[in-house]
Amino acid sequence: MFPEERFPLDPALWFATATAAPDTPTLDKSVSADIVIIGAGYAGLSTALHLAEQGLRPIIVDARQIGFGGSGRNGGQLVPGLKWDPDAIIKKFGPDHGNRLVKFAANTASTVFSLIDRYAMDVPTVRNGWIQPAHNEEGLRLARSRSRQWQEHGADVQLLSADETRRMLGSQAYRGGWLDKRGGGLQPLTYVRELARIAIQLGVDIYTDTPVSDISKTPEGWKVTTTTGAIISTEKVVVCTNAYSDGIWPGLKETVVDPNTYQTATEILPSHIEQSIFPEGHVASDTRNLLLYFRKDHTGRFIMGGRGPFREPKSLNDWAHLKRAALRMYPQLAQIKWEFHWCGRVAVTRDFYPHLHEPAPGLLIDIGCQGRGIGLQTTMGQAIAQYLVTGNKEALPVPTTLIKPIPLHNLRKLYVSAVATWYRLNDAR
Ligand SMILES: Cc1cc2nc3c(=O)[nH]c(=O)nc-3n(C[C@H](O)[C@H](O)[C@H](O)COP(=O)(O)OP(=O)(O)OC[C@H]3O[C@@H](n4cnc5c(N)ncnc54)[C@H](O)[C@@H]3O)c2cc1C
Known part of the structure; x- marks a missing residue:
């Protein structure tokens, strides 16, 4: 059932620079447990860790390795909030539930940073904020609206002028933007492995190469x-x-579309180039519909990410558009070698909210991170653990809903490719 050779993790830069994974066995005999969690990414591990803090001993099983999914391949950008902004969230869910969800979304990055601190996890992090630079007038309007809305909810954010944006990025490519000081960056595979190490210390049994x-x-x-x-x-x-x-x-699979997102990273930059890019240690993803996300990692490499073909990559040509975009922003990278090329899938729901399903008592499903899962899924795991311990549904940030497959889901590749082409034309314009 689980396609054995799909999506290898090892081309990811993170695989080359992460701390070692804890040793975890395969489960080949029958056992019993109070709670079984399927999937050893941020969501599963955070659920297990927070359950173990309450004295429970859950089991986790993963078809592959710890962090084999999005948790070991992402851009490492800690971006607070959801795809939707506070006004839209409150409009959809009403003032009571809406404000609770806004509060949840506001705290996703700080939940990760506090967890790392609380357990003294050995994870390379930067905490200088996330920038959303605006690529056009519409992007500037979005930046103004977002920073205003989050300021109204007490968040430490600010609108950036064109000059400030250019200084912080070290690039002339954008017209302004906004800075969310709650955000930052980390080594994503080290973080998920550290979550696993702490969970094991707290008594969680993790089994890998054990597909359900x-x-x-x-x-x-x-x-x-x-x-x-x-x-x-x-x-x-x-x-x-x-x-x-x-x-x-x-x-379940038919409730999301799962496009591939691609990343490429350079060799370690010479110090004069390294200092010219993100000189103040920010990370960024822009306002394009097909967004570009970029940053430096803790070893001084530049990483560029964005949408690519829906299918699995066929050759290095599948990353060529990202290198061209990087050179337009940072011409000083012209002679620099691109050393790593990888990709991974994100789960996008029809309404762009994370989904929780409870198809029968005792079975809870969490799906749909919309590409913001480091903070979201860690905090979701904390909420799920609280729900499982207390039985109080108010612990969950979104209501549980019925599993509703997207109509004509088998045409999703065509649909995503058509939408991507449309967005690409609009973004270019
Ligand atoms: C390339 C890329 C870039 C991204 N960039 C960012 C970013 O910069 N910032 C951000 O916040 N988010 C980003 N994301 C999103 C983020 O990585 C994900 O939202 C997050 O990792 C999801 O965590 P998860 O625990 O829900 O799932 P995953 O980490 O995907 O874990 C799911 C696990 O389930 C296991 N599994 C599946 N089927 C079975 C089965 N039958 N039996 C047992 N196990 C099974 C898999 O092996 C996998 O390990 C990015 C994602 C990708 C792919």
Whole structure:
């Protein structure tokens, strides 16, 4: 069921610079547990860690390795908030629930930084803020609206002039923007491995190379079957497979589109070039519909990310547009070698909100990170743990909803490619 050779993780820059993963066995015998969590990314590990803090001993199983999904491949940009801004959130959910969701969204980056501090995790981080530079007039309007809305909710954000944006980016390519000082950056694979190390210390059992092939209801609770021959009997199951979901529950994969996003990173930059790019240590993703996200990592490499082909990459040509964009912004990179090329899938829901489903009592599913999952999924895990311990649904940031597959989902590749072309033309204009 799980396609064995899809999406290798090792071309990712993070694989070359991360701390080692904790040793984790494969599960090949039947066991029982209070709670089984499927997926060892930020969501699954954060759920487990926060459950273990409450004295529970959940089991996590992952089809591959810790951080094999988005958690080991992302851009490492800690961006607070959701895809939607506070006004839209409150309009959709009403003042009571809406304000709770805004508060949740406001705290996603700080939840990660506090967790790293609380457990003295050895994760390279920068905490100087996230910039959203504006590529055109519409982008400037967006920046003004976003910074105003977040200021009204007490967030430490500011509108940036064209000069300030250019100074902070070290690039002339943008017309202004806004700075969200709650954001920052980190080494994403080290972070997910550190979450796993701490979870294990707190008593969580993590099993890797253990794909789940079936989840079924029993008179006593649930039965989770793996392709390695194990059956786990449990009271509760939490599914955290996100964009890497593959038939694990009927209709689930069809509730999201899962486009690939591509990244490329340079060799370590010579110091005079390194100092000319993000001289104050910010990270950035811009206002384009097909956004470009870029930063330096802790080793002094430049990383450029953005949308590419929906399919898996065929050659280095699939990253050529990102290198061209980087050179337009930073001509000083002209003689620099691009050393790493990788990609990964993000789960996008129809309404651009994260989704929680509870198709039957004792089974909770978390899906749809919209490409902002470092903070979102860590904080979601904390909320899920609180819900599982207290039974209080108010602990969850969004209501649980029915699983509703996107109509004509099998045409999603065509649909995403058509929308991407449309956006590319608009962004260019
Ligand atoms: C290239 C890229 C760039 C991104 N950039 C950013 C960024 O800069 N900032 C940001 O905040 N977010 C970013 N994101 C999004 C972020 O990485 C994800 O939202 C986040 O990692 C999702 O975490 P998760 O725990 O929900 O799922 P994942 O980390 O995807 O974990 C899902 C896990 O489920 C496992 N699994 C799947 N099926 C099964 C099965 N049948 N049995 C057992 N296990 C199974 C997989 O092996 C996988 O390990 C990016 C994503 C990508 C791909």
